Amino acid sequence: DVILEIDVQGAASVRGTGLDSVSVFIIPPSFEVLRGRLGGRSTESAEALALRLNNSRAEVEQYREFDYVLLNDELERAAAQLAAIVYAERARRERQEPLAQRVLATFPPASRAL
Template sequence: MPGSLLIVTAPSGAGKTTLVGGLLERDANVRLSVSYTTRAPREGEVEGVHYHFVDVASFRGLRDRGEFLEWAEVHDNYYGTSKSWIREQIAAGSDIVLEIDWQGAQQVRRAFPDAVGIFVLPPSFDALEARLRSRGTDSEDVIARRLLGARGEMRHVGEFDYVILNDALEEAIADLIAIVRASRMRCARQRERHPEYFDFLEQD
């Protein structure tokens, strides 16, 4: 039975990476798609685990050869998702989570209309600014640009199936887990999982 594709989108600092990490720790059937990026690794990030870190020329080469399911330029860096890897994992029955921006989500939904879209919002705009500053990884100029773009990003929330307000972390993780479990109970998925049952129901 093929797996599901889950898209998690949020403005920078809303906590999507932490939420997805909580999901992966609690559900062994979910795998994270490792994107390609041209940005520099942050402290603690590991090549092949958090991202595939490549230079701009390499990224553009992959893009021009049609290797990406989606790609986007965000805050002066490129991000992209391997098309072949996603298709292989889904065909093998894995549920795959994509952490991508709203532009990438639009591209993915065109290729995978059944993908589940999840948008993570911060509890407030002030809280978002506080989180960005507390990370201590970005300059004031970068923080200002991220905040400027965040409102525009959040206006795309209506394009997604589910919205999580990330105020209390454990509650937000539980909400994400509930969405993933619900996606497995969709009629089309259950039909694929139990074809003999549905065949019996449709008999005259």
């Protein structure tokens, strides 16, 4: 498994490759929370922060393009949800086909089962 932390444009690029991928949109609880988090980091200039905030609604509107939406409100809960997504995707029938075929091969043909 590979996990990429990318923006919506990067996710669109990955989807465009046709590779088997699962996308998770991590959504903030609200605009105010997002503003507080980004502002509290002090990693961007005021202009860069304003640009990100101005673009934030357009980015959040892209959530429909993703396979899953994860609310980023409580770290432990969000991490548990992400782990659940990873486990569920690993168990998808398409991904378990080789395992199922191996197990099936251990069974006798239906006419000779008894």
